[in-house]
Amino acid sequence: MFDGTVKTLTDVRHVPDLRKNLISLGVLDRGGYKSIVQGGVMKVYKGILLVMKAKNIGNLFLLEGRTESDHATAVSENDNDSVRLWHQRLGHMSEQGLKVLTDRKLLPSLKTLKLDFCKHCVYGKQNRQRFKTGRHTSEGILDYIHSDVWGPSPTISYGGSSYFVTFIDDFSRKVWIYMLKSKADVFTVFKQFRTLVEKSTGRSIKCLRTDNGGEFTSMEFENYCKEFGIDRHKTTAYTPQQNGVAERMNRTLLERARSMLSNANLQQKLWAEAVATACYLVNRSPSTAIECKIPEEVWTGHPCNYSNLKVFGCDAYALIPKHQRSKLDPKSKRLIFVGYGDGIKGYRLWDPTSHKITINRDVIFDESSLIKSNEDVQMKQQEVPKYQKIQFETSSTTDENEHEQVPEDVHEEVPAEENMDDDDIQQIVDEPQTTLRRSTRVRVPPRRYDDFVSSVSLSTNDDEPSCYQEAIKGSNSDKWKEAMKDEMKALERNATWDLVEIPRDRKTVGCKWVYKLKKGVDDKVERYKARLVAKGYSQKEGIDFHEIFSPVVKTVSIRIVLALVALLDLELEQLDVKTAFLHGDLDEEIYMEQPEGFI
Secondary structure (H helix, E strand, O other): OOOOOOOOOOOOOOOOOOOOOOHHHHHHHOOOOOOEEEEEEEEEOOOOOEEEEEEEEOEEEEEOOOOHHHHHOOOHHHHHHHHHHHHOOOOOOOHHHHHHHHOOOOOOOOOOOOOOHHHHHHHHHHHHHOOOOOOOOOOOOOOOOEEEEEOOOOOOOOOOOOOOEEEEEEOOOEEEEEEEEHHHHHHHHHHHHHHHHHHHOOOOOOOOEOOOOOOHHHHHHHHHHHHHHEEEEEEEOOOHHHHHHHHHHHHHHHHHHHHHHHHHHHHHHHHHHHHHHHHHHHHHOOHHHHOOEEEHHHOOOEEEEOOOOOOOOEEEEOOOOOOOOOOOOOOOOEEEEEEEEOOOEEEEEEEOOOOOEEEEEEEEEEEHHHHOOOOHHHHHHHHOOHHHHHHOOOOOOOOOOHHOOOOOHHHOOOHHHHEEEEOHHHHHHHHOOOOOOOOOOOOOOOOOHHHHHHHHHHHHOOOOOHHHHHHHHHOHHHHHHHHHHHHHHHHHOOOOOOOOOOOOOOOOOOOOOOEEEEHHHHHHHHEEEEEEOOOHHHEEEEEEEEEOOOOOOHHHHHHHHHHHHHOOOOOOOOOOOOOOOOOOOOOOOEEEEEOOOOO
16 A cells, blocks of 8 residues: 555456456445545545545546556566666666676566666766776785775764765775764774774785875874885876776765765765765675676675665664653654664664664665655756755865776766756756746636635735735834734744754745734724744645644534533633644754744
8 A cells, every 4th residue: 555554455356468456446335445536536444544545547546556466467667666676775876787786696576677767876976978097906805905085075974074085995896984074084094994904804905005195194104004014005196097996986985875865865964874875885786897796795705685775765663662662652763764784783774853873673664755756746846956065076186077087887887868958957057056947837827716716805804914015014014013023022932943044955935924803892903913924835745744733623622611611500711822833843954934024
């Protein structure tokens, strides 16, 4: 079903040549189900429980879900879903890389292999045409290590990192990554890296290749390498191509990170988690530099296991320990999957409420929301994706164009970009984040709403302003200004918002003032009321929000109270709620424009 539950239909009829399954409403009715159709959507209930949803397409309603026979009779469609799933699990690996793993029977669920166009790969990996250059080869692991530092990031990660350094073994092409708060930490992490790899292999690092950055050329770094017999190879000034393996690896990691953040629509501050996950996946991806072998297998001598891979950014329901919940509390909490534990058999999970990352092994994943393509919905929501503004730079000493001279590994192939219009590509490159393209088509409201609009206009109270300008210029402007001040004070007392600079990668929700005259007996005005409301209609259900709430009292509750008053001969008092404010935990960060008159 649409919510992930599985329903089994009994007493069905089998037609071998029928390509689609049909569910009879008559059978459902006899089974005690109730069907409601409204706005092109059918909902099927069992009692008060919603069990099925379907959307009207043509003359039929298409069920939101999947059947096992669909899997058997529509192999091509579901195979595409499987390819897309593994493409996302493996950090947007190329079709060629997936083919290598499929040929080796490491991805048994894939029968056919054709990767559809992926816009997130274009957002994350598109580059200029590359040049050719030579390659360096070594005879054994740790004989030759490549290293480079990337940063600073325009956004500090949640762990406080602004840089990362990579170490690549030339023989196996396995990569290690360390997050850094400053470049001065490079020497410290190199000592940790050396101890780790030499003790785990029994071999010694023979040569280290870097650029001439100060983090690699300090006196203590040089003396340390001399002490342990590590030869140093450095690039010539202004020729980053000579450190091509490390430069190319940094670009590979960033391309994958961009694609994964794009696909999951996650915020910039999670870039370090995305890069670390990309490193984990690159080590398990075929590389042309070692004849399409897998770095992790070359390094360890053991085959890789892909059964634990999940789509970056998918929903993850983590078990809450018994001592942290009562008997009636939910047993799990919905988090977001952002990586794999380092040296721990667990998953890294992001809590968007507390802004913390935890590691948990008792997790149930829901990858379905990120498997299906939602390109059209996302493009309508925002023409330029927020993750595009992470402005990844490959190095402080070079630009990305120079990296094109480095050979590309299998997993770096980018899908053909012919599917994107020139206007779309130019939009991504040139326009600022806050600028959206607007259609020039003249919008005409449907005629079926003519009477409705007219009746609403006729019922409007002429004494109530329709906008801020009318309120401050009318005859009762002082009273409306006082009403607006009361509303602002109430919102400030409830700590409704924090006043911040709008991030470049986020869009804002508008707001407006709504004015109402509170009248009493004989239609006499008792109070002037101003409400500040957000323009929620600019948000998209399923993207910006999933549920809506309205703090209203049920009529039946009022009737019960009145009945008790009459029955028990009680005194009844009435009160008016001056400020109705919902104290709810938001899963998303919402940015709203400042209200008129109070900027």
